[in-house]
Amino acid sequence: xxxxxxxxxxxxxxxxxxxxxxxxxxxxxxxxxxxxxxxxxxxxxxxxxxxxxxxxxxxxxxxxxxxxxxxxxxxxxxxxxxxxxxxxxxxxxxxxxxxxxxxxxxxxxxxxxxxxxxxxxxxxxxxxxxxxxxxxxxxxxx
Amino acid sequence: xxxxxxxxxxxxxxxxxxxxxxxxxxxxxxxxxxxxxxxxxxxxxxxxxxxxxxxxxxxxxxxxxxxxxxxxxxxxxxxxxxxxxxxxxxxxxxxxxxxxxxxxxxxxxxxxxxxxxxxxxxxxxxxxxxxxxxxxxxxxxxxxxxxxxxxxxxxxxxxxxxxxxxxxxxxxxxxxxxxxxxxxxxxxxxxxxxxxxxxxxxxxxxxxxxxxxxx
Numbered sequence: 001x002x003x004x005x006x007x008x009x010x011x012x013x014x015x016x017x018x019x020x021x022x023x024x025x026x027x028x029x030x031x032x033x034x035x036x037x038x039x040x041x042x043x044x045x046x047x048x049x050x051x052x053x054x055x056x057x058x059x060x061x062x063x064x065x066x067x068x069x070x071x072x073x074x075x076x077x078x079x080x081x082x083x084x085x086x087x088x089x090x091x092x093x094x095x096x097x098x099x100x101x102x103x104x105x106x107x108x109x110x111x112x113x114x115x116x117x118x119x120x121x122x123x124x125x126x127x128x129x130x131x132x133x134x135x136x137x138x139x140x141x142x
Numbered sequence: 143x144x145x146x147x148x149x150x151x152x153x154x155x156x157x158x159x160x161x162x163x164x165x166x167x168x169x170x171x172x173x174x175x176x177x178x179x180x181x182x183x184x185x186x187x188x189x190x191x192x193x194x195x196x197x198x199x200x201x202x203x204x205x206x207x208x209x210x211x212x213x214x215x216x217x218x219x220x221x222x223x224x225x226x227x228x229x230x231x232x233x234x235x236x237x238x239x240x241x242x243x244x245x246x247x248x249x250x251x252x253x254x255x256x257x258x259x260x261x262x263x264x265x266x267x268x269x270x271x272x273x274x275x276x277x278x279x280x281x282x283x284x285x286x287x288x289x290x291x292x293x294x295x296x297x298x299x300x301x302x303x304x305x306x307x308x309x310x311x312x313x314x315x316x317x318x319x320x321x322x323x324x325x326x327x328x329x330x331x332x333x334x335x336x337x338x339x340x341x342x343x344x345x346x347x348x349x350x351x352x353x354x355x356x357x
Contacts, residue, residue, distance in 0.1 A: 059219060061245045083195060083219040090222070095249050112197060113223070117230045 004072045006058030006088045007079030008039045020050040027067040029058035074100040082110040086118045093119025146208045148194035148224045149215030155180035162186045169203035194224040210236040295337040304331045312347040
């Protein structure tokens with residue numbers, strides 16, 4: 001599988017490593033120069049040749065075209081900004097026709113936006129998940 | 143008309159002031175409450191502090207009954223996200239987003255979100271000033287693809303017809319000003335000395351027009 005990950009922070013870099021180790025081709029797009037360098041060193045350290053790190057803005061069409069997003073089997077929008085993640089999905093789905101888009105939700109308040117309108121196939125919210133688990137626990141223990 | 147303006151920067155504040163002065167019902171949203179200081183003193187509308195794509199902020203601004211939604215924050219992504227919500231979720235009939243990046247502006251336009259690309263507009267304006275001084279630009283249309291320019295008719299064009307300046311799909315004389323009065327040329331209208339021609343021209347065809355006027 002070829003996966004493009006936009007956002008190389010904790011979520012994006014960890015995902016890239018796992019996917020790379022499993023033999024998938026991965027491109028990570030990261031905007032922050034220092035994070036980008038750290039990520040490149042990290043991937044070299046783990047001799048993860050399947051992972052390519054690209055320093056650039058993943059919302060820019062020319063950056064997405066540079067990583068050949070049109071050929072990607074999946075795009076993961078994992079930046080720390082919800083509006084950026086939405087735009088990554090919107091462009092990937094409706095402009096580059098990527099078959100699967102997955103977005104990270106940072107602020108649970110924005111969860112309602114992660115829908116088909118923005119080209120989001122699936123979304124993951126850490127905070128939302130923890131809240132649900134706690135709620136479950138509270139109901140169980142009565 | 144009820145208009146929501148997302149982003150109270152220079153453009154947002156100017157628009158809000160103008161619309162409010164014309165008696166429209168205006169609501170402005172900005173994440174930074176100090177941004178509302180840009181609004182003119184006479185501003186009659188409401189201000190809503192909050193993110194432009196936050197449901198509570200949009201509800202407070204009255205997005206469900208808005209006639210128009212204008213996204214002019216400093217962030218392209220915030221603008222396209224809020225404009226999409228306004229169009230698809232709140233069903234606002236008229237939506238427009240200012241997008242700095244010309245590439246994305248094109249893509250969004252194709253996806254059905256009307257965009258104004260201030261960057262390509264400014265670049266086209268500057269180009270036409272720098273490169274075509276003998277043509278005076280009156281109006282630019284859309285994102286600057288077509289402009290209306292005026293030029294005084296050079297002596298060598300006197301006696302030629304307005305049709306001689308026509309390139310189908312690229313250049314056309316839309317009006318002639320003669321003796322202070324304007325009219326629309328018909329087939330065979332002949333240029334006279336002192337005429338000023340008003341032309342609609344594709345920005346990309348400006349060099350061709352320039353060559354026709356000053357060979």
